[in-house]
Amino acid sequence: LSHEYGHDHLYFFFPFYQDAARTQLIGYMGLKFDLLRHLMQLRKFRYVDMASVRVEVREGERILLQDLVPALQFRTTANPEIRALEKLITRSFYEIALLIAVISLLGYLALISVVTKPLRRLSDHIGAMGRGQGALLGESYRGALAVTELENIRQSLNDYQQQLDDMHVSLVHKNQELWTLAHHDPLTGIFNRRAFDDDWRAMHRTHRDAPLGVAFMLFDCDHFKAINDTYGHQAGDRVIQGLAESLNGALRAGDRLYRLGGDEFVTMLFSTDIERARQVAERCLEHVLRYDFSAYGVKEPVRISVGIAYLDDAADDALQRLHRQADIAMYYAKRPGQGKVTVYSPEMGTGQEAVVSNAETSAVYEAMADPDRLEMHYQPVLALSTMRIEYYEALVRIPGEHGLIMPASIFPVVELRGLECEFDLAVLERVRRDLALGRVPAGAGVSLNVSGPGIVNARVNEKLLQYAPLLSTYKLVLEVTETALITQIAQASANLNRLRKQGFIIALDDFGSGYSSLRYLSSMPVDLVKFDIALVRSLEETGRQGVFVEDLARMIKDAGYQLVAEGIETEALLQRVTALGFSHAQGFHIGRPAPLEGLRTVSLRTVN
Template identity: 35%
Template sequence: MKIPEGLIRPIRFYFAVFLTLSILGLLIINFKLYNQGEQIRKAVVEKNQEQAALEMQRVLTFSLNDLQSKLRKISEWDEVFQQLRDPSYYFFWHDERMQESRYFHPSFSNLELYNAEKTLLMPASPSKGYDSSLPQTIDNLQSMVVFRDYNPPHLNIYEPIYQRGSRNVIGYVGVSVDIVDYLLRENTFYHIEKTSIRLHGSGSVSSREIQELIQFKPVQNPVSDELWELIKSFMMDMFVFLSMATILMYFIFNLAFYSPIQMLSLYIERLQKRSGEIKPPEERFLLKEFEQLKQSIYLYHQNLNRAQAKLDEQNQIVWDQARRDVLTNIYNRRAFDEAWNGVLYQYAKDPISTTFILFDCDFFKALNDTYGHEVGDEVIRLTAKTIQDHLPLESPAYRIGGDEFAVIIQNKSAQEIQQIAQVCLTALANANFAQLGVKEMVTFSVGISQAVPEENNDVASLPRQADIAMYKAKQSPQNKIQVYHQLLDREAQSLVSNQVVTTVMKAVESGVGIAMHYQPIVNMQTSGMYYESLVRLQDEDGSMVFPNDIFSVVNRRRLEVDFDQQVIKKVVEDLQNGVIPKNTGVSVNVSAKTLLQPAFVSLFDSMEAYLNDYKLVIEVTENSLVDHMEYAKDVLNELREKGFKIALDDFGSGYSSIRYLAHMPVDIIKFDRSLVLALCEGDSKTRKIVQSTASMILEANYQLVMEGIEDEAMQATSLEAGATHIQGYLLGKPSREPQSVSL
């Protein structure tokens, strides 16, 4: 990472920035803490006030109902009926008997009886005087709160007295109650401070308005108050601590860091300006690490010259290793470039006959994908050794690509060059690639280009010309050695654009030339099967266009979606024509770009009619599914609901599929061939990992397909690992007519 010039500052600057930001961060935290504490305190106060209001409302409701109930019982008291019939002893009953009875509450200021005309049954008691809290005549039977300057507020309530056995009113009973005293006597308060309860008003007010007139304070929360005080105290302590810590950190930084770094910087500058031994600073540093660094710099300076001498000795070895291919130990592309530049320079000064030979392994990518990278590497090693062993001693081989080898030969005639190339090609044909486990014949193509002084050839064009000749050799099944001539330029262009590209473009546009091949996938539990559809193309003269060339054109021109549509049409045609037997099935591979099309689901509308008679599988690759998981879930689950099965192809070729396995919208997992080979031929640790992965997939109720089964031993190992389906040459090769398999 390149640091801008403006950001290069002294260490003190960055320390000050760090310290300022740290203090600012702590102050922000303190401020937030204070703010949150204040909010909590306010919330607690509001909550207490709310609970107190609810409690007062409940107490008032209960008390008023209770008073009315007490008054009702008084109205039903036998002695009240006696007084109404004969009030001769009313004064005695009112002043003595009634006040000593259980009906008279201590909070009652007065209790009076009224006749049916709402007038006092008897005048005020002559012995005790008249209590004006109750009126001489009832004007309003509604309960009222009466405020008086010389007495606490009283609640006057009335209750009619009914003749027994009827609803005829024969009188009234009225009570004047010290309402505050009654509330305090008859209730227990949990959220209200009892001493704070007050009634404020004037005149007479309806009892329904008591809630608005009564005043009170909620009980204080000592825990909340204490917490708030602790927060404020903590914040003050933190501010003091920050101030002291800042000063202390500044002095420690100067003593422990800045001064040692400054001294060491000056020491290094002296080492850069002068040679020879320079002793380190005599000052002692507070930190042991700086002392060790000082001694290390001193020792490093002493050893630097000795190390420089050893480096010079190693340079030659490194130079040679840098020009050797790690896999084959022959010269690599870097060595070739240097040698070729030397040839060009020499040819410009003194032209001599110069030949460029290019060897290339046919279909190496397919071989590598089929047998795995380890076998592919062994094929490259054996190829390099075979070519090198059959070349002249003065002409080494160079590995300039994955499976491409170049040779530069000078002062040889065209006939001698042809003989050298043929010897190498014959040796390659006789090489024992079978010992590496490769069952197919491994073939090679050779391109030759030559520059001779008398023809005034462009020697710099030899690599390109040899490549054109080699491509021509690839197109020919017999003439695997081709020598460049000028007509090949036009012919090579025709081969690429008119043969391969035209054939592929016709297939994409109209489906012409597409011949679907089918390879069986066998259910090892039921012996049932379905077929994987594999695309093949034939040009006008009947030559086969191989998959590598097909998909090279398709991918280069971004025709994946159109090509997949033509493949689906061909599979549907084979279903219509009965090419694929009923009660089997077929799988179709789709590319990542096709999967991302908005109309992806509708691509398979034409196949829905065959869901009842066939098992229809859509194969998507691991990378395309993992990279677009959220989108793929929706479209693939929609297809699954219709009856299609979804297969995850190339499982194990990536590194992230296991992580997403539980969420993948698939029914079938297809092990990549590399996993199958690791299971059958890997070491014990690798096999255990693959077996555990297979067990996990089976426990998750996925079907497990193992590809590339070539012999019975691989089949037995796959079945032992739990494969529900197998696919490979042991059961059948891809063919135009689907093969039946008998186990």
């Protein structure tokens, strides 16, 4: 390539040969081209500015063909199609962005309408259910939710809430019926010992710091034991019913009559004075005298003695003494030459005379001083899964001048005088000796009853820990009442949990105090729940009472507790509790309480 006279010329030289074999060179032929002009003729360069094309060769300078490309200089031109494509892409980008924004806005509005608002309504719906406003849900949410799945959830929640409401109403009704059953005496229909204990504690809380006039009135049937022995227990029960009816009719409207046990009744008169209290007591005597007990076959006149203790100030220690003072006054009323209504006076003393003159009270004190004076009887408890006797409940008796003194006579004395812990210690020591000496068959078990004050008492708990060496030989069940747990649930639970770790099995005895039992049962450290005799006997009835006891048993069993049925006296009742899922049964049909000499492990067939 050569630059000459302002033009770039391209020279090509070709050799010529003499012969076809190209062996004899005769010369060369040269061709000269104007490079740029021929390039433009050969091809149209769309993206090159042809006016800018030049070759970097100086005038007269020559370069070889292989050096042409580096020396060639030019400028490119814009491609209109690419420019148009760029504009199209840019416009499309903005259009797509706008479309996305519009779709996002529409999607957001749709999300709010279809999802967010229904979710908010559903959340408000759940909140209203949590606040107990289930009855208003139908009015607050007119129309279905937009999302079918959310509407299904709402309907499911409504159904679940309705089921919970129905269960709650049913549970409230069952609790009310159970409370009534547990706080009323099944023989007379009046309030029982448990109701009295509740009202006694409530009276202390209410009147502790307030001035009051309260009369504590204690009724006792004269010579009731003789009536019972002469005419039989059925006539004795009729006499008790007649006494309750006549006394209730003599009391003022609003006064409550309680049967503490046996032939002993109590009432408390509030906002009264001693004269009005005496008038009420005299009216009670008249009603009893006018009552026709001969309809029950009782020929002798039935009379009562009344002891009254009156308090016109609110000293707490004075309130505590009312029951004891009425007890002393009642014993004075029974003495010959005394009026049948006696009001306590300080001249009667502290009651030591009554203690000395009362054989049952004296026997209790003697037994606490020497546990060997106690006579333990053991009643078998049947495991329904194996139909074998699994353990025995230790029941206390005290030998007396006229035969054995039974628990119905022992515990009113113990509780009235606040001797629960001392009596627990005596019973626990007596049973421990029986076990340590091998008097109870090895491999069997023993159930121990501990009072409410005893379960939180340090000395009683220390005595229970002395049973630890016996746990490898005997199954030991510790029975406590629900009242004992509820009144001091924190301390009682701590002590019972400690005993459970030692190996004791904890049983809740006399289950059936209504609201208290169902409310606190889940927090009580118990393994067995013992249905008391009144509840179990309700299963023999075909009415509402039997049905709700069945439901209650299933509910507690499903919660993971083992159930023990007390008071089994017929084969039919045994089959009933077995079908309901009770794990254990106890009662005269299985075996009566007996001294150690009568203990033996037997099958139900042998018992029958």
